[in-house]
Amino acid sequence: MQKGEMYVGWSTKDDVRKRGGSGGLVTSMLAAALDKKLVDAVVVLKKINEFEAVPIITSDINEVLNSAGSLHSVPSHFAKLIANRNLKVALPAKGCDVRGIIEQGKRNAINMENTFIVGLNCGGSMHPVVTREMLEVMYKIKPEDVHGEEIEKGKLIFKTKDGKENAITIDELEEKGYGRRESCRYCTIKIPTNSDIACGNWGVTGDLVGKATFVEINSEKGARLLQNAVDAGYIQVQKPDEKGVAMRTKIKGVMEGLGQKWKDKIFVPMDNRLEYFRKELEHCIDCGACKAVCPTCSCGDVSKCTEYHFRSDAYKMSMYHLVRFLHLGDACIGCGQCSDVCPVDIPLTRLYRRFANPIQLELKYEPGMDTRKPPYFEVKLNE
Amino acid sequence: MSDNVYSTICPGCNFGCGLYIRENGSLGVDFRKSSPANAGKLCRFGMSLPKFFAPAKSMIDGVETPMEEAAKESAKRISDSKGSAAFLSLGNTSNEELLAFQKIAESYLCTGVNFEALPKDTYQTISIGIPYSEIEAAKHIVLFIDPYEQYPLIVRRLLSAKNKGAKITSVWWKDLTLADENIRPDDISKLALTQDSIIIADFHPLSDTEQVKNVLSLAKNAGAKVTFLKPFANSTGEYIISKDAKQKSLAQLIEDINKGTIKTLFALESDISALIPSDTLSKLKNLIIQAGQASSAKANIVIAHEPLYMKKGTLINNEGRVQALGGSGTKGLDALGIIAGSKFDFNTLHESIKKTIGITVVDEFTIPKYDRPAYGAIQAAPKPVEKKPALIDVYNPFIWFNLADDNDFVELNLNTARALKLLKGGTLKIKSNGSALEKKFKVAPVQDNVLLTGKSLGIEKGIITPVEISR
Numbered sequence: 133m134q135k136g137e138m139y140v141g142w143s144t145k146d147d148v149r150k151r152g153g154s155g156g157l158v159t160s161m162l163a164a165a166l167d168k169k170l171v172d173a174v175v176v177l178k179k180i181n182e183f184e185a186v187p188i189i190t191s192d193i194n195e196v197l198n199s200a201g202s203l204h205s206v207p208s209h210f211a212k213l214i215a216n217r218n219l220k221v222a223l224p225a226k227g228c229d230v231r232g233i234i235e236q237g238k239r240n241a242i243n244m245e246n247t248f249i250v251g252l253n254c255g256g257s258m259h260p261v262v263t264r265e266m267l268e269v270m271y272k273i274k275p276e277d278v279h280g281e282e283i284e285k286g287k288l289i290f291k292t293k294d295g296k297e298n299a300i301t302i303d304e305l306e307e308k309g310y311g312r313r314e315s316c317r318y319c320t321i322k323i324p325t326n327s328d329i330a331c332g333n334w335g336v337t338g339d340l341v342g343k344a345t346f347v348e349i350n351s352e353k354g355a356r357l358l359q360n361a362v363d364a365g366y367i368q369v370q371k372p373d374e375k376g377v378a379m380r381t382k383i384k385g386v387m388e389g390l391g392q393k394w395k396d397k398i399f400v401p402m403d404n405r406l407e408y409f410r411k412e413l414e415h416c417i418d419c420g421a422c423k424a425v426c427p428t429c430s431c432g433d434v435s436k437c438t439e440y441h442f443r444s445d446a447y448k449m450s451m452y453h454l455v456r457f458l459h460l461g462d463a464c465i466g467c468g469q470c471s472d473v474c475p476v477d478i479p480l481t482r483l484y485r486r487f488a489n490p491i492q493l494e495l496k497y498e499p500g501m502d503t504r505k506p507p508y509f510e511v512k513l514n515e
Numbered sequence: 516m517s518d519n520v521y522s523t524i525c526p527g528c529n530f531g532c533g534l535y536i537r538e539n540g541s542l543g544v545d546f547r548k549s550s551p552a553n554a555g556k557l558c559r560f561g562m563s564l565p566k567f568f569a570p571a572k573s574m575i576d577g578v579e580t581p582m583e584e585a586a587k588e589s590a591k592r593i594s595d596s597k598g599s600a601a602f603l604s605l606g607n608t609s610n611e612e613l614l615a616f617q618k619i620a621e622s623y624l625c626t627g628v629n630f631e632a633l634p635k636d637t638y639q640t641i642s643i644g645i646p647y648s649e650i651e652a653a654k655h656i657v658l659f660i661d662p663y664e665q666y667p668l669i670v671r672r673l674l675s676a677k678n679k680g681a682k683i684t685s686v687w688w689k690d691l692t693l694a695d696e697n698i699r700p701d702d703i704s705k706l707a708l709t710q711d712s713i714i715i716a717d718f719h720p721l722s723d724t725e726q727v728k729n730v731l732s733l734a735k736n737a738g739a740k741v742t743f744l745k746p747f748a749n750s751t752g753e754y755i756i757s758k759d760a761k762q763k764s765l766a767q768l769i770e771d772i773n774k775g776t777i778k779t780l781f782a783l784e785s786d787i788s789a790l791i792p793s794d795t796l797s798k799l800k801n802l803i804i805q806a807g808q809a810s811s812a813k814a815n816i817v818i819a820h821e822p823l824y825m826k827k828g829t830l831i832n833n834e835g836r837v838q839a840l841g842g843s844g845t846k847g848l849d850a851l852g853i854i855a856g857s858k859f860d861f862n863t864l865h866e867s868i869k870k871t872i873g874i875t876v877v878d879e880f881t882i883p884k885y886d887r888p889a890y891g892a893i894q895a896a897p898k899p900v901e902k903k904p905a906l907i908d909v910y911n912p913f914i915w916f917n918l919a920d921d922n923d924f925v926e927l928n929l930n931t932a933r934a935l936k937l938l939k940g941g942t943l944k945i946k947s948n949g950s951a952l953e954k955k956f957k958v959a960p961v962q963d964n965v966l967l968t969g970k971s972l973g974i975e976k977g978i979i980t981p982v983e984i985s986r
């Protein structure tokens with residue numbers, strides 16, 4: 133097996149295959165890596181219910197095997213979880229997780245040699261509180277009655293315990309303020325080619341739909357992960373059919389186009405930007421959560437944004453925010469975590485992207501997509 | 516290898532913010548985005564919890580000892596004190612522990628607050644607040660708090676109400692960014708309420724009783740709703756459980772210690788250093804503190820056990836929402852059992868709590884139905900504010916829990932700064948009853964001659980302290 137190859141595969145363990153998002157390949161690959169000592173630990177989500185799961189770092193194979201399944205209402209992020217812990221680790225990762233991990237790697241907080249990234253294709257995730265409200269308001273079903281969900285032909289379908297399927301188009305949901313988090317709508321990394329191996333259900337055809345995952349090997353580490361799982365008897369793979377490969381490319385293109393449309397819709401040019409930023413930030417309570425959660429920030433307690441900021445300052449915009457806007461210009465990956473955690477609901481990702489979009493376009497630099505050094509690292513003041 | 520992750524509730528106030536505490540050598544805070552009260556969001560205090568949860572050690576007279584020994588010695592000293600022991604709990608622990616505590620504290624129970632001075636028929640209204648969703652749906656909201664400083668997670672609910680068209684009136688010493696109308700507390704006569712108004716005030720050990728009555732009376736006369744936010748993790752649970760118990764106020768407790776009728780004080784999960792003056796505390800023969808984290812008060816006996824996030828049990832937030840603590844620890848109950856002389860059974864207490872609230876299962880997504888009885892007319896005589904410079908303590912979690920923060924400054928307005936010829940970046944002298952100190956200041960839209968502080972400066976006499984100020 134080598135970089136560039138594609139396969140369709142599934143778990144050889146029936147229950148894992150059944151519980152898995154699509155065939156349980158990811159779960160079994162992670163378990164095999166632990167079993168055969170490719171890694172010392174694995175990150176998985178420990179499911180509490182359909183709308184809640186906690187990320188854990190574990191060396192317990194059973195805990196890994198129990199974690200099968202995709203949780204679309206769990207917008208977690210794994211980069212900071214594994215940063216500064218010097219782990220030999222394998223983990224599942226949505227596009228934004230992969231980008232965060234790569235950026236932490238550039239800042240020496242994660243050793244990329246020891247990190248095996250299993251990328252997950254990602255059409256988007258939802259905030260659990262928004263999902264609950266959406267179920268009650270739009271679907272008229274109790275969140276507790278939900279027994280699973282899937283996305284098919286642009287519709288978000290919730291299955292209830294009584295066996296019924298309830299479908300509404302994602303467009304309609306998002307029109308009403310529900311559906312995916314805003315950052316996911318304009319996120320353009322749909323297939324994480326920056327991971328070691330990219331996995332998803334796009335491209336799985338025929339009888340295998342829902343029972344297998346399509347994988348693309350992106351690195352030598354990815355090839356080792358997959359080969360190890362096959363050799364250890366955890367998974368089974370076959371070559372994908374051409375139709376599947378073409379379909380996957382097509383859906384990726386459609387999704388990227390949709391992302392671009394959202395981007396154009398949200399980031400309309402504006403006059404008086406300073407006033408806009410000030411107004412949006414006026415309720416900030418200085419909690420620091422947006423920094424703590426930011427997967428591309430690797431500063432600890434001592435950082436420029438906090439060292440030059442005092443609560444006794446009466447600036448119209450705090451040094452904390454000014455420094456962060458500057459620092460995130462080349463680093464923001466648009467993961468949406470800052471908006472998720474802001475206690476006063478400031479649409480922070482939108483604000484950071486307002487700075488980052490033009491800067492990253494101008495510098496032709498997309499953070500977290502490859503190992504290129506961040507342009508700001510290379511700025512020399514006396515040139 | 517597997518991290519210990521606890522799903523828990525922030526102890527910083529009674530808002531009921533859910534979060535995860537992660538243990539991996541050190542403590543970390545993770546966002547529990549599915550938590551109904553806060554959608555996983557936390558304020559500055561919630562973000563500081565790793566500092567708050569500094570581990571405590573059991574001690575007898577300064578010597579480290581196993582928890583059981585500390586509890587046994589406490590039982591002995593309480594029994595030796597023959598009626599001169601008082602029991603204080605502000606409501607920082609589970610309902611189950613509080614119920615056990617109440618059995619021990621029958622002779623002298625202090626919840627910190629002064630229900631005795633308030634009409635009995637207002638007890639329920641004060642104890643149990645209204646759901647945040649009702650606040651979001653309100654047409655007119657009147658604030659008798661500074662939401663940003665005191666109960667930060669209410670801010671997003673207020674902004675959401677505002678987005679839906681609500682008008683927000685603030686009755687406070689400082690203009691609030693989110694308010695459409697800012698009225699100073701002295702100008703309360705300008706406040707216009709209707710049946711569509713919801714008043715948000717707060718209730719705690721330092722609340723001015725006349726002011727609480729005044730708020731209740733304003734609501735009553737206008738047919739408006741009123742909700743009281745509270746500063747301790749389980750204030751609501753504590754008040755529900757203690758409804759029929761005889762409760763002493765904090766002022767009464769301080770008086771009794773000063774008089775010498777109370778010589779032993781047992782404080783359950785309550786940092787008293789922010790509340791009881793040190794010269795009063797020094798009059799005690801025995802100060803016994805039972806807690807899950809280090810406390811700043813100097814105690815004769817410390818009974819230390821697991822922190823709140825490791826405990827098993829339930830809390831009730833401002834809305835009346837019953838929330839499960841994610842841990843499995845019952846050491847706090849074990850210690851209380853040793854003091855009571857008979858073991859407490861968690862399940863029995865838990866069932867009893869559910870019965871009191873009228874629920875069969877603990878479901879954080881459903882707020883139980885509570886009686887919301889009307890109360891009779893109230894005569895209130897709020898003290899007029901003196902037109903002299905005053906220092907006003909804006910009580911927030913950092914003050915209540917004596918936790919260090921970047922808050923060592925006072926806020927005052929430009930007029931005051933100019934009148935005193937204060938220099939930018941300089942300091943201000945504050946004098947009160949012979950004490951003097953110098954503080955940094957921040958210019959903010961505060962009432963003339965008022966200084967606001969988010970940190971206790973040590974010269975205060977209650978919430979409002981008359982002071983002299985100069986450059």
Ligand SMILES: Cc1cc2nc3c(=O)[nH]c(=O)nc-3n(C[C@H](O)[C@H](O)[C@H](O)COP(=O)(O)OP(=O)(O)OC[C@H]3O[C@@H](n4cnc5c(N)ncnc54)[C@H](O)[C@@H]3O)c2cc1C
Pocket residue numbers: 151152153154155156157158159160162175176177178199200201202203204205206207208224225226252253254255256257331332333334344345346
């Ligand atoms: C939010 C989300 C959106 C997705 N959208 C698409 C899509 O549009 N198109 C597509 O082709 N594929 C998408 N996928 C991937 C797909 O659902 C399957 O995860 C993938 O095919 C692997 O299936 P599996 O059965 O091998 O995985 P499993 O064996 O079920 O393993 C899944 C792994 O993912 C982890 N996981 C579950 N939820 C999350 C989460 N929210 N964040 C991070 N890790 C998580 C689990 O802990 C587990 O380790 C998405 C996945 C997620 C999590």
Ligand code: SF4
Pocket residue numbers: 226227228229254255256257315316317319320321466467468
């Ligand atoms: S930001 Fe992108 S990769 Fe991350 S959850 Fe949203 S859509 Fe998926």
Ligand code: SF4
Pocket residue numbers: 422425426427428460463464465466467468469470471480481484
């Ligand atoms: S600024 Fe916000 S969106 Fe950008 S990387 Fe940080 S957390 Fe993600």
Ligand code: SF4
Pocket residue numbers: 415416417418419420421422423473474475476477478480
């Ligand atoms: S998360 Fe929100 S409130 Fe907290 S510091 Fe950031 S912008 Fe301010």
Ligand code: SF4
Pocket residue numbers: 525526527528529530531532553556557558559560561562666667668669912
């Ligand atoms: S609002 Fe209260 S409960 Fe919520 S994080 Fe802040 S202190 Fe904790």
